[in-house]
Amino acid sequence: MSEGRPNQRRRTRKDLLQAAARLLKQGKAPTLEDVAAEAMVSRATAYRYFPNIEALLIEAPLDTAVPEPDEVFRDAPKDDPIARMDRVDAAFESMMSANEPGLRMMLSNTVLRPLRESEDGELPKRQNRRSPLIEAALEPARKELKPADAKLLAKALALVIGTEAMIVFKDVLQTDESEARKVRRWMIRALVNAARK
């Protein structure tokens, strides 16, 4: 099934993703059958678009809640990378707290990808939404940083921003939201300044 009727196909695909996102918001762990029912399509059709529930859940919660760069940096200082990274952090924090169940589900499934890639050749790859935003935040600091340091810093910040950091704070360290934010902002300052020096 391909190359036939583009807009019909895009519509049902979108319906499936939205149905999945709806179920995820309820904190459920839906099966592909559940999603098909919620989207009011047949099970067979759902399987025509996604080989399994994991493939669907990788995309589901994210298509909705992507922070847009221009929105994140709206009236943000153009020259202060730390202030700009704080914006990125805030954007991710609010996006994640609104989508925590879906993000946990997504992580739960994508984390197993390497164990399953023996099954069939092509698995959907985990997307990386944070790096473009981090790069954009760091843009003004580009001139004052050595390229090698800029690369190091961007990767380091990717550990601070995102779902995995949320998991560490909540599940491993069991800190509350405000403490977690304090730690992240402290880290942003420490890391950016270290790269500058």
Next chain:
Amino acid sequence: MSEGRPNQRRRTRKDLLQAAARLLKQGKAPTLEDVAAEAMVSRATAYRYFPNIEALLIEAPLDTAVPEPDEVFRDAPKDDPIARMDRVDAAFESMMSANEPGLRMMLSNTVLRPLRESEDGELPKRQNRRSPLIEAALEPARKELKPADAKLLAKALALVIGTEAMIVFKDVLQTDESEARKVRRWMIRALVNAARK
């Protein structure tokens, strides 16, 4: 099946966990049937001890590969927190590369705990192995740090060391092992020095 013949039960339970650990070391994602075969018990018996493969794999790799503090810091400098954190990092890196499939499985399941806690009352809680080691590494720096900074630093380092950071490096950033190590060590320096200042 309970409260009947303690040592026989402990023995087969241990056999199952060891069999699972053996299969995991080969990089496979074993099914409960595989583990039963490896442990030379029947499939039915395996299911009597663990409801599914995930439940087994949460425990399997961890009972074996816990880095012991005294071993990690054997002939490590007593007064250099950075060198000591590098030891912790190295210990986690080697433990994780030897147990990656099991750790991914563990993370995949524990990450869903908040979504499942409605199902039945008691879920095993995620353990925190890194914080004690981080505290031990930082011990010599305690006198030169304000208590608040020490707390901040310990939490920040918990983002750098551990399974979640490995996931970010491998799955999100797709860096190789040596680059990931470079970033972690750079972060350790940046964070410890920031706390000192």
Next chain:
DNA sequence: CTTGAAATGAGACAAAGATCTCATTAGCTT
């Protein structure tokens, strides 16, 4: 409006995961 092709729905089918039953084996007590 008609028509041809593509998407869909319904259900049969297959494979894997998990449960259940019951006869047999093997610990533990005496």
Next chain:
DNA sequence: AAGCTAATGAGATCTTTGTCTCATTTCAAG
């Protein structure tokens, strides 16, 4: 050593997941 009882093994059975076929619906071009 004997007997009771819990644990085990083997296989039947049920459930869930994913595939396949074919009739029906629906889109869109003419």
